[in-house]
Amino acid sequence: MAPTVSVNLCCYNSEPFLEETLHSIFRQTFVDWELVVVDDGSIDGTGRIVETHRKEGRPITYEWRPNAGLAAARNRALELSHGQYVAFIDHDDLWLPEKLERQLAVFAARSNLGLVYCDYEIVDGAGKRLGRGSDSHDLPRGMVFRDLLACNFVGVLTAVAPRHVIEAAGGFRPLKITEDYDMWLRIAARHEIDRVPEPLASYRYYPGQSSRQYATALQELLDIYDSWQDFEPTPAYARLVQRARARAFFDATTAALFWDRDPAAARRYACLAWTYGFNRRKVAKMYLLASLRPAVVFKLQHLKHRLAGTG
Numbered sequence: 001m002a003p004t005v006s007v008n009l010c011c012y013n014s015e016p017f018l019e020e021t022l023h024s025i026f027r028q029t030f031v032d033w034e035l036v037v038v039d040d041g042s043i044d045g046t047g048r049i050v051e052t053h054r055k056e057g058r059p060i061t062y063e064w065r066p067n068a069g070l071a072a073a074r075n076r077a078l079e080l081s082h083g084q085y086v087a088f089i090d091h092d093d094l095w096l097p098e099k100l101e102r103q104l105a106v107f108a109a110r111s112n113l114g115l116v117y118c119d120y121e122i123v124d125g126a127g128k129r130l131g132r133g134s135d136s137h138d139l140p141r142g143m144v145f146r147d148l149l150a151c152n153f154v155g156v157l158t159a160v161a162p163r164h165v166i167e168a169a170g171g172f173r174p175l176k177i178t179e180d181y182d183m184w185l186r187i188a189a190r191h192e193i194d195r196v197p198e199p200l201a202s203y204r205y206y207p208g209q210s211s212r213q214y215a216t217a218l219q220e221l222l223d224i225y226d227s228w229q230d231f232e233p234t235p236a237y238a239r240l241v242q243r244a245r246a247r248a249f250f251d252a253t254t255a256a257l258f259w260d261r262d263p264a265a266a267r268r269y270a271c272l273a274w275t276y277g278f279n280r281r282k283v284a285k286m287y288l289l290a291s292l293r294p295a296v297v298f299k300l301q302h303l304k305h306r307l308a309g310t311g
Helices: 015-026 046-055 070-082 099-109 144-149 163-168 181-187 215-229 233-257 263-275 279-292 294-308
Strands: 005-011 033-039 062-063 083-091 113-124 129-132 159-160 192-205
Touching: 005 015, 005 070, 015 033, 015 046, 015 083, 033 046, 033 070, 046 062, 062 070, 070 163, 070 181, 083 099, 083 163, 099 113, 099 159, 099 192, 113 181, 144 181, 144 192, 144 233, 159 163, 163 181, 181 215, 215 233, 233 279, 263 279
Parallel strands: 005 033, 005 083, 033 062, 113 192
Antiparallel strands: 083 159, 113 129, 113 159
16 A cells, blocks of 8 residues: 655765664654655765665665766656655755654645645754744745745755645756755646644755755756746736846855855856845845955854854
8 A cells, every 4th residue: 555655865975964864754753654765876875774774674665876966866756656745855854753744734634735845943964053944034825936936935855745746747857956946836836835834844054065056056046037937927027037036146146155255256146136136235235245355254254153153
């Protein structure tokens, strides 16, 4: 008999955090699930860790494949899944024990939903709390396509969706960074979305994550916005798409300055954010920061983190 939920875990060289991630799945209070692990070419002990638990009798499907990227791994995990719903978790993320139970209860109350997500904690590599996803965005529900276009508020580790909805959307497109956001938009364009407002998962934020490849992410975002440009032929919608592009350039400004320590790129992106009409005060502040000596910028950043209790 098919399980209710297929948990899709795509990983690559995941040995440092994988054990903790797996145990957060095993501790779920909702127990009718299978775990589908697609190993995208790991050369460390990832496979050994998964096989140890599979041999213990856990409902795990494991497949190693040559590295083909995250979108291809997600699509392969979908092919191997049998559940009515699909939940996503990456190799360094964590779930609270009641996550699946709380989200499946939302589906039970509203069977027509295309996706249910939740809030999440942001933690560093040592597990120290840095904040919440909802600190920087709202958690809307309903027909939220416009909200989602303006800001991606669905963390992949929080998403649960009916498998037939994902398959009808065409699976994940071959994007390197934003394949999940692209999928959520296609779901939100056709279906209502709901959420659990409490944080039921933890996202690890640390140096070296592929999600910090901001230049690639920026280009993919601009391509996504181009693909939705004609979704609604109204001036208000055109302004919404332009604001989304402006935010993407501003986020790239921050990433270039603080992640890549490239002030010249940060100033270039700031000018584009200004041109597209992002908050002028914020853009001007970032441009001025990018014009200071790098040592001064990073001292100010460190001081800010200390005052916020996160440094």
